[in-house]
Amino acid sequence: MRIAVLGAGAWGTALAVQAARAGLEATLWARDADRAAAMATARENARHLPGVALPAAIAPTADLGALDGAAFVLLAVPAQHLRAILARLPRAVPPLVIAAKGVEQGSLLLPLEVAEALRPGPAAILSGPNFAREVALGLPAAAVVACRDAALRDLVGAAMGTTGFRLYGGDDPVGVQVGGAAKNVIAIAAGAVIGAGLGENARAALVTRGLAELSRLAVALGGRAETAAGLSGMGDLLLTATGPGSRNTALGMELGRGRSLAEALAGKVSVAEGAATAPALVARAAAAGVELPICAAVAELLAGGLTVPEAMGRLLARPRRDE
Numbered sequence: 001m002r003i004a005v006l007g008a009g010a011w012g013t014a015l016a017v018q019a020a021r022a023g024l025e026a027t028l029w030a031r032d033a034d035r036a037a038a039m040a041t042a043r044e045n046a047r048h049l050p051g052v053a054l055p056a057a058i059a060p061t062a063d064l065g066a067l068d069g070a071a072f073v074l075l076a077v078p079a080q081h082l083r084a085i086l087a088r089l090p091r092a093v094p095p096l097v098i099a100a101k102g103v104e105q106g107s108l109l110l111p112l113e114v115a116e117a118l119r120p121g122p123a124a125i126l127s128g129p130n131f132a133r134e135v136a137l138g139l140p141a142a143a144v145v146a147c148r149d150a151a152l153r154d155l156v157g158a159a160m161g162t163t164g165f166r167l168y169g170g171d172d173p174v175g176v177q178v179g180g181a182a183k184n185v186i187a188i189a190a191g192a193v194i195g196a197g198l199g200e201n202a203r204a205a206l207v208t209r210g211l212a213e214l215s216r217l218a219v220a221l222g223g224r225a226e227t228a229a230g231l232s233g234m235g236d237l238l239l240t241a242t243g244p245g246s247r248n249t250a251l252g253m254e255l256g257r258g259r260s261l262a263e264a265l266a267g268k269v270s271v272a273e274g275a276a277t278a279p280a281l282v283a284r285a286a287a288a289g290v291e292l293p294i295c296a297a298v299a300e301l302l303a304g305g306l307t308v309p310e311a312m313g314r315l316l317a318r319p320r321r322d323e
């Protein structure tokens with residue numbers, strides 16, 4: 001079986017390596033022809049996943065003909081670039097499996113909603129606590145493939161899963177997408193309090209109450225609260241919000257130390273999805289009548305509208321209520 005992976009960042013590359021480990025052929029599409037050629041020659045993605053050898057079953061390319069004959073297409077471009085890539089695809093595409101985590105600015109759509117608007121057809125979301133490098137190295141991990149179409153999630157789970165990468169199926173794609181989008185925003189909050197020296201208690205409180213925000217929004221958008229307790233919600237929060245290995249937490253730590261967003265992002269070649277998603281997530285929640293105080297504070301912090309101690313003070317001063 002052959003699949004196509006669109007987006008040769010850290011995650012797309014790691015998923016292509018995992019596909020090869022599972023016995024698939026994988027075409028790995030990069031926007032830039034020079035980068036695709038460099039990967040094909042060096043058998044390494046030196047920019048986004050240095051030190052990981054690309055198996056022979058991976059064919060890097062910059063040609064979207066990569067989609068022809070693929071059993072399914074994994075889309076691993078950042079959420080804000082998903083629309084541009086989808087618009088370039090042919091009308092009839094193989095089933096799509098989106099691995100991006102975020103909310104699109106402007107439209108306020110979740111990744112599968114963007115796909116539905118541009119290329120209607122079977123589509124799934126793949127999400128979970130997965131640092132790309134660990135997956136690429138074959139360290140044990142689990143994730144969820146969620147979609148309403150049981151045949152597609154079975155196809156992807158059976159094709160991509162191995163004993164080292166356990167893929168659960170799920171039928172709550174909305175809950176899974178909200179988890180993936182919100183956990184990055186909450187990770188920025190968690191990093192920010194650590195960077196500002198406010199302590200581990202503050203981080204634990206923010207992560208826990210952040211999970212409550214994530215869960216509330218998932219339900220308001222038609223998802224299920226129990227999905228928030230799964231791999232794509234609490235699982236990914238545990239991974240992302242508890243240590244500096246996460247780019248979102250690392251960004252939060254820089255903001256907490258008093259740097260501006262522009263300063264913190266300067267020179268970075270990899271994405272911290274929560275930065276673009278925070279205002280879009282809060283706006284989407286507001287449109288659904290849901291208040292997300294922690295995510296809103298992150299959006300304001302990113303915009304330079306308040307400091308971390310001010311944000312924390314504001315959250316703690318909210319009217320007392322039952323948990």
Ligand SMILES: NC(=O)C1=CN([C@@H]2O[C@H](COP(=O)(O)OP(=O)(O)OC[C@H]3O[C@@H](n4cnc5c(N)ncnc54)[C@H](O)[C@@H]3O)[C@@H](O)[C@H]2O)C=CC1
Pocket residue numbers: 007008009010011012031048076077078079081084085099100101102130131132133269270271273
């Ligand atoms: N890195 C990780 O450990 C994981 C990442 N993800 C998600 O996967 C998605 C991709 O993230 P990474 O692979 O880490 O990205 P990355 O930070 O490694 O690389 C950035 C990627 O974005 C692409 N890109 C940049 N500007 C673009 C544009 N204008 N149009 C199209 N593509 C553009 C680059 O070519 C590159 O493929 C994100 O939504 C992220 O949240 C999900 C799970 C794990």
Ligand SMILES: O=C(CO)COP(=O)(O)O
Pocket residue numbers: 101128129130131132184187236239240245246247248249271272273
């Ligand atoms: O999504 C991820 C882990 O599941 C990667 O997190 P960061 O983008 O914060 O590094």
